[in-house]
Amino acid sequence: MSLLAYQQMKPSGIEYSDEIPSDWSLKRLGDLVAFAQGKAHEPYIDDDGDYICVNSRFVSTSGKTIKRCSVNLTPASLNDILMVMSDLPNGRALARAYYVDDHGKYAVNQRVCRITAEKAHSRFLFYLLDRHPGLMQNDDGVHQTHLSNSDFQKLKLYLPSVSEQNQIARFLDHETARIDALIEEQQRLIELLKEKRQAVISHAVTKGLDPTAPMKDSGVEWLGEVPAHWGFGKIRYFAKIESGHTPSRSKPEYWENCTIPWFSLADVWQIRRGEVIELFETKELVSEFGLANSSARLLPKGTVVLSRTASVGYSAIMGCDMATTQDFANWVCGSKLDNTYLLFCFRAMKSEFDRLMVGSTHKTIYMPDIAGLVCSVPPRDEQGEIAAHIKISNSKFGDMIDEAERMKKLLSERRSALISAAVTGKIDVRGWKPPASLPSPELVQEAM
Template sequence: MSFPAYPANKRSGVEWLGEVPEHWNITPLKFSASCNDTVLPDSTDDDYEIGYVEISDVNEMSGITGSTSYKFSDAPSRARRMLQNGDVLISTVRTYLRAIAPVVAPPENLIASTGFAVIRPRKGILDGTFLGYLLRAEWWISEVIARSVGVSYPAINASDLIGLNVPVPAWNEQTQIARFLGHETARIDALIEEQQRLIELLKEKRQAVIFHAVTKGLDPTVLMKDSGVEWLGKVPAHWGFGKIRYFAKIESGHTPSRSKPEYWENCTIPWFSLADVWQIRSGEVIELYKTKELVSEFGLANSSARLLPKGTVVLSRTASVGYSAIMGCDMATTQDFANWICSSKLDNTFLLFCFRAMKSEFDRLMVGSTHKTIYMPDIAGLVCSVPPMDEQREIAAHIKTSNSKFGDLIDEAERMKKLLSERRSALISAAVTGKIDVRGWQPPASASFTESAQETV
């Protein structure tokens, strides 16, 4: 779908805005909106229950996604910004997170962190819905990030924020732009959600293929027997099964003491820790290579840690439980991992896929509330199927081929999501800066919801 341009434009005088429609005003935001107007007073009753919104509860695409309930006496000291319909939340700290969201029909007790600037449109000057789109335009977000100060914790002062120039169309144009964007972004959002559902379905099917292959094999006609192991169920009659430690040597990871700095100098040993688990969360990585070097050979020799051989299967057992990979080079790990060195009876890639099929077993064994863990005795009791070696390798190859196909489909769906998100962002920026003229726009009456959404991509 294409949209006309305005018939006459003028220079805005603002580099990141470029030209705007001739009849639009350009003013600092503070002239058309206020900032941080209302604060929850310290005299609030201790038993008053609030819904607290922090930065992790906000993103530019989904808006305010949640809140945490507290009694005022138990709430964080940052829980002070009072909200009302039409406000826009902008995070002034860690601005790279792009935590910006309109406030739509909030409950009276919804309170935001002081890490936000609460921008409130002035009546008769700015429409709240238009403002919500205006402050999520890419040029605005980029400018806020660019003006933030600090390396690890970049922030911008609220006074600097509201000093930035913004375009202000006439009121009836603002409401028409908001109406247009509400309709069109809803269509794009529906397509994004459709792609997300497809991604989840593909991941579920990928997991089902892995589970079926390592528990039932590839021959649908084979005779089965009951394994007596809950997560395995029935397995082919000619397969073995048993505790993994009977077929692979288990090694716990270790971390040398930081109390002896000389152990950490001249680092040369590849080291895998919980901070590196992000590399294997997707379930697509099979071989894990050098991550970082955290300990010297001298430190390794003077600790209970040891360098494990290439081919060792790594299994995380604390915090990020159940993620697995195969060492692609000699490597050491922290004690957050159980490491398995396979014997000649167990193929390491087959074992890897057994671990990836064991989610229900890991869920059963995990203990702890906020910091989930599986204790080493329970790790030592894990059971897997053990087909003949040639069949193990055939199954592993089949899963790798299947995973590759699913991976390609997931990548394509992710690419489509990205394109849709970019289209959404571009449409918002174009509309609120007057690059397209939507004054004569009306919702299409005849096109179906999906057909119209596809036209916007």
């Protein structure tokens, strides 16, 4: 796709903008729109409520995360723009915009504002305002940012004529829809690859690598039939289970002069791929004095950690001696159980974890249920072969998933760049017309 540039440009005179087309005019947002700040709907939150509570989470996820309420104090209407006014330092929600394109019942919550276009094209304004640099400059990266009514109303904008705004909005609607479709294709590919990776793991630890092996019924639902020469039983018969613990946070000496890696739920989100937790991958360290004066224990390298709270089912192997919080059940394998094989058994147990989890918002599995977990136990050398097979398969799937994620990122970056270029006059789309057809691979190639 080749687009022209405007022939005549002029300096914008705004610190966050350079040149703009010479016939675009400077406006204040407050002169173009009606503005209203949302009100607190928390007292009326109700899963069965008639209204969608438009909070920052709803806006930042493009309407995918929904909370409902029973009362609507600040209604939003078709073609309104809803924007987040407050977020943590470097947050992803600040000044994020949501466009109301249906007649749903939206209740605008506090820290979100409602903008109704009166003297501008609403859809163009949505593209222009989303994460607008004039609003984002209020984020100092240190303190929580609270945009005021005045920050929005005095925001300086350069706009073309309303008819040109309409043309730019039509262009962006068409092009972003195409890019979004490609992003969705990549997301579906990622999910498919993850499903296949999971299927390989589950099959290997329940059926083995020899398709001709005689089978027997294990009597365990998640295992089903297993090779006849395999054993199976409660994991605690083959590995020692150790619950984690947290030394008192009120005693600074437990957390000073620290040398021991301390694995917590905060680390789970950082360590997603691979099997081993390395020394440098924990956010915190704990002292020997802290361990000596608490129920926490230093666990040996090779221990398998299993999260039983919040990130239920996450598992990995300690790459060095370390300790964990009480959110983990830790397994020190005996002579009959390979730790990498056990790790993959845990990664095949999703249905078991789903069955055992309790709690509506804060999911957990109680330690007695953890102690009752069952796995198959092939001969030790066969466990090693299965683990090696899964690691090779995981590596191949991981590479394909990484490539799909890379393509998603490139497409998202292209989408953002295209919007920015169109609404700031870097490209001239006045002569653009929707093409009759355009094969999506051309767009993929342009993004690469």
